[in-house]
Amino acid sequence: MNNLSQQLASIENFPLHQQRFLSQLIQHSSFNASFSAAQVATLLSEQPNIEQLLTDLVPLAQSYSVSPISNFKVGAVALAKSGAIYLGANMEFFDQALNQSIHAEQAVISNAWHHDETQLTKIAVSASPCGHCRQFMNELVDAGALEILLPQQSPVTLASLLPLSFGPKDLGVNQNLMASDKNNIANTNADELIIQASNGAQLSYSPYSKSPSGIALATKSAVYVGRYAENCAYNPSLSPLQSALIALHLANDKISDITQAVLVELKSAPVSQFPTSYSLLAQLCEVPLKHQRV
Ligand SMILES: [Zn+2]
Secondary structure, three states: OOHHHHHHHOOOOOOHHHHHHHHHHHHOOOOOOEEOHHHHHHHHHHOOOHHHHHHHOHHHHHOOOEOOOOOOOOEEEEEEOOOOEEEEEOEOOOOOOHHHOEOHHHHHHHHHHHOOOOOEEEEEEOOOOOHHHHHHHOOEOOHHHOEEEOOOOOOEEHHHHOOOOOOHHHHOOOOOEOOOOOOOOOOOOOOHHHHHHHHHHHHOEOOOOOOOEEEEEEEOOOEEEEEOEOOOOOOOOEOHHHHHHHHHHHOOOOHHHEEEEEEEEOOOOOOOOHHHHHHHHHHHOOOOOEEEEO
16 A cells, blocks of 8 residues: 555545545645644534544554564654644664664644744644653743643643653753744855755754754755754754654655755754764765755
8 A cells, every 4th residue: 555545544434524625635645644723623513622623633643664573563742822733653773773763743833844834732642652752742941731642541731641850840941842942043145955955954943052954955846944852851852854754755755766865953052963874864864965064
């Protein structure tokens, strides 16, 4: 089954009207695993329970899972404060260290952030969030109040899943992932792809290491920009390459169709995404990652 067939099969349990509406959206070439607030309102006119809708969309999110190592398909569906809904799934990479894996909760947050959302209020997940994801979500605005919806469970808050949490404020940071100030990245290069990667660095979140970083991946049909998302516990951070691969995959584009890739970082930064990103990209396609320091 190809990606689209899997996505269509995952909505078969919806009532017919909703199924037809979702199917039209999913089959549109511009669909990128998100539903606007207006589309969500249409879906809710049939079934006005938002929590039920988020939970019912989890199989669609799971259909995006790339899990050749675990065969464990994780799907996450997030409701943004704007009323829009976003999907995300886990992604694993053959022949790479497991710490390159992307978790569904990271993917859905990255997807919403790419759509310029600043806050999420609810996330439905197919399985209980792991410790890594609880820590990753704790970086968000009003993280403690974020509602987590799990199969066969009453909603719980992130605060209840992560008692005595360690968060941005513990390191003296008053910013949050998805809602931080823009970085000051000089953008004088004439190359269009470098400009796009610089925009990714501009919007990236690195309040701890002060090492903004952005990437642009060009395929035959589009350009995907990735932003670095740092975490106060360091290890759950999401690299700009991971962030761009999420965007590419959720747009149903192919990693094998990447034609150019460039990473933009600051010359003075103490942290670099280049060595691990170069290695991961070299494993996935034949295009070498260029490194532009500004
Ligand atoms: Zn996780």
